[in-house]
Amino acid sequence: MGDASDNIPGLPGVGEKTAKKFLAAYGSMENLFEHTHELKGKMKEKIEANKELGLLSKKLATIMLDVPVEFNAKDFELDQPDIPKVTEIFEELEFRRLIDNFTKTFAVKTEDASTETATKSTENKATPKEEASAGAGQFSLFGGDPANVTEVVTEHTRKTAENTSHFYQSVAEGMGTKLFLKNLMSQTSVCFDTETTGLNPLTAELVGISFSWETGKGFYLPVPEDKTEAQALIEQVRPFFESESIEKIGQNLKYDIKVLAKYNIEVRGKLFDTMLAHYLINPDMRHNMDILAETYLNYTPISITELIGKKGKNQLSMRDVPLEKQTEYAVEDADITLQLKEHFTNELGEAILKNYSMRLKSRYFVCLPPWN
Template sequence: MNKKLFLVDGSALYYRSYFAFSRNPLINSKGENTSATFGFLNVLLKLIELEHPDYMAIVFDTKAPTFRHKIYEKYKATREKMPEEMAAQYPRLIETLKAANFNILEKEGYEADDIIGTLARKFGKDSVDVYIFSGDKDMAQLVNGHVFLYNLPKAQAEPEILNRQKIKEKFKVEPEQIIDWLALMGDKSDNIPGIPKVGEKTASELLNKFGSLEEIYKRIDEVDKNWLREKLLEYREQTKLAKQLATIETNVPIDVDLEDLKFKMWDIQHVGPILKELEFRNLYNRMAAMSRGELNPDAFKKHDRDKVQYTLVDTTEKLDTLIQNLKKNKRFVFDLETSSLNFLDAEIAGIAISWQEDKASYIAVKHQGSGLTSDLVLEKLRPVFEDPSFLKIGQNMKYDALIMEQNGVPVKGMHFDTMIASYLLNPANQHGLDRLSEEYLNYEMIHIEEIIGKKGKKQKVMTDLSAEFVYEYACEDADITYRLYKILKEELKDRGMAE
C-alpha cells in the first residue's frame, strides 16, 4: 500500500474554521475568542483519526505580495480584510500547531497553493499518494494518478476524495484543462478576470471541443456562436493574463525532503498546557488519548445520524410502550416543541424524550394527522413528570417546565440542565445546543430553519407541520442533550463543581 502525504491548505482551513463559528463563537473565561483555533484543530484531529497519514504538512499564505500581484495589481483586490478578532487568533493557532509537532510551511512571494503544487509534483509518484486537503477548485489542476483532492465538507460527513474521473464528472473537464477553464470564465474569489458571459458550462463545452485555450484561438473560426467568437477575440490578451494567474507554480524554490514531512505524534506534556490555557478541555482529552495510541476512544465516538433509533409516537399503544421504558430507566431528557418561544401563549406541538444515547422518541401532541390528543398525552405522562424519583434532564429546562406546568402538569425531579452546566464551566461562552454539540460532539445538528424556515412572514409554526416532518429534528435535540449531559456531568465532577 502506498504511503499517504497530506498537504493541508492551512489558510483556507483557518478561514473556514473561523466562519463556521461566526454565529456562535467560542469565548473562553478570559474573554478570548478561540473559535478558529478550536475548529482548525478539530478538523485536523478528524483527518488524523480517519486517515492515519504517514506524512503531513500544513501550508500557509504569507502577508507579502506574490508574483501574481506583480503581474496584476488587482489580484485578490476584492477580498475583504481579515476580521480583527480572526487575525488576533492566528498567533495562538501557530503556537499550538508548533507545540503539537505539526510541520508548517510558508514562503514569501508564493501562495500556499504554489507550495502545495510543488510538493505534490515532487512527491506524488511511485509509492507515495498525495492528498490535497482543500475545497478550492483551482487545486484540481494538480490531480493525477498519485495526487487527489480531499475535503471534509461537514463535521459528520464522509470525506470527499476527488480523483481524475471525479474531477471530470464535477467540472466537465480534465484536470489538465482546469487552468484554461479558469482562464475562460475567471475566478471571482481571486479577482481573476474572465470573458463576459462565459460561465462554467460554456468554458467546459469549448474545452471539450477544442482541447485547450491555444487550440481555441488557432481554430477560432470553428466557434459556432458569433457573440462567443467576438468575445474570445476581444478578450484574447486578458485570457493570457488570466491563465498566468490561475496556474499554480510547481517549482517553488523550497528545500524540503519527504522525510522532513513525516507525521510525528505530539507529546501531550508539551502541547497540553496551551490546550488547557485555551480551555480546550475536550480537545486536550482527545489529543491525550490519541497520543497514547487510542485513535478512536469511546469517550469521543462521533454521533452518527445514520445509526440512531428515533421513533414517532402517534398512537396510544406507542405512548404506553414509551412510558414503560421510562419506568425502567427513571432518568430521561425531555424537550418540548412549541408554537412560540413566548411561554404565555405557547402551545405544545410535541414532546421529545431520550433515555439512552442514540435513542429518542417524539410524542406528537398537536400536529397535523396525529392520533393523539393533548389531554390524553398529558394525563398519561403526568405520573412520570410529577414523580421526583424520575430524574429529568434538559437544555434550558426551566422554559419547558413552565410550559408543562401551564398545561397542568408540574415537573418535579429536575436533575440536570446542560445550558446551566455549560455556563458554570465557561460563563463567557455561548450555551446554545447547536454550539455545545459542535464543541463537545463534533456534530452539526439539524438547524431549526430547515424545519420552519427563516424568520419572517413565511416562517412556519410547529403545530402547522406534520409530525413525520418534525420528529427526527426533535428527537435529535433530546438525544444530543442526553449525550451532553453525560459529558458535562463528568466535567463538573472533575472540576469539583458537582453536588
C-alpha cells in the same frame, strides 16, 4: 436597493427585483439615469428626483482596489510569548480558564515544532481521537484540546443525522402510547424536550414532547391541537414529570417547565440543565445547543429553518411540519442533549455537581409565576 446596516440609502422604491431588472436592461447606474425617459409613472419620477442619492449609494458600495496598503506577513506571525510573565498576570487577575488554555496552546506549539520532522517521516495512520475537554472548546479564546490541535474540523467532517446511525420513533396512539409510558416509567434518568408553537412560554402551546434515555435512540409524543385532547394526553405523562425518582435532563429547562406549568404539570425530581452546566464549565462561551453539539460532539443538528423557514410572514408553525420531520428534529434535540449531559458530568466534578443539583430546582420555581 440600499443597505440600512451599512448606511447605503439606495433609490427609493427600488427593491431587489427592480434593481436586477434595471441592471439587466441598462448595465450601470449612470446608464439608467441617461435613459429615464424610457421609464413610466411614479418610478420615473422617483428615479429622476433621487439621482444624487443613487450615485452616492454606488460610491458607498464600491470596493476601492487602489488603496495604498502595505502588508508584511511577518508582522502578523504569532511569536512565542513570555509564558511565566503572562501566567503571573493571569494568576493575579484570576483568569484560571485562560491560564489552562494559554498553557495548553503554547506548550503544544513547542512540542509540535520539535516533533514535526518525525511526524513527516511516519506513515499516516488512524488513531483513536481523545475527547475534547468541555472547558477547552473550539470557541475558547486561545484554542482547544492539545490532542486535537492539529485537527481541522469543518462542516464537511462533522456528523449529522444523515450520516449518523440513529433510531427516532413517533409514539402511536392507544396501545403504542401505553407501551411507551410503561418503558418511560422504568427509567432512572431521561432527557426530554418540548416542541411548541412559539418562543414565549406563557403563550406557546405544546406540539409534541421528545424523550431520550439512550444515545442514538428516542421517542416523540405528538400532542393534539385540541386543548381537551392535549390535556388528556398530558395527564398520561404526568406520573413521569412528577416522579421524584426519575432524573430529568434538558437544555434550558426553565422554558420547558414554564410551558408544562400551563398544563398544570409540576416537574419534580433531580434536574440537570446542560445550558446551566456549561455556563459553570465555560461561562465565556455561548451556550445554545447547536454550538455545544458542534464543539463537544462534532455534530451539526438539524436547523429549525429547514423545517419552518426563516423569520417573517411566511414562516411556518411547528404544527405545519409533517410528523416524520417533527420526529427527526425533536428527538435529535433530546438525544444530543443527553449526550452533552454525559460529557459535562465528567467536567463538573462531584462538588460542583452536588451543589448545582441542590440549587437548580429552587432557582427554577422562584422564577415561575403563580398559576391558577
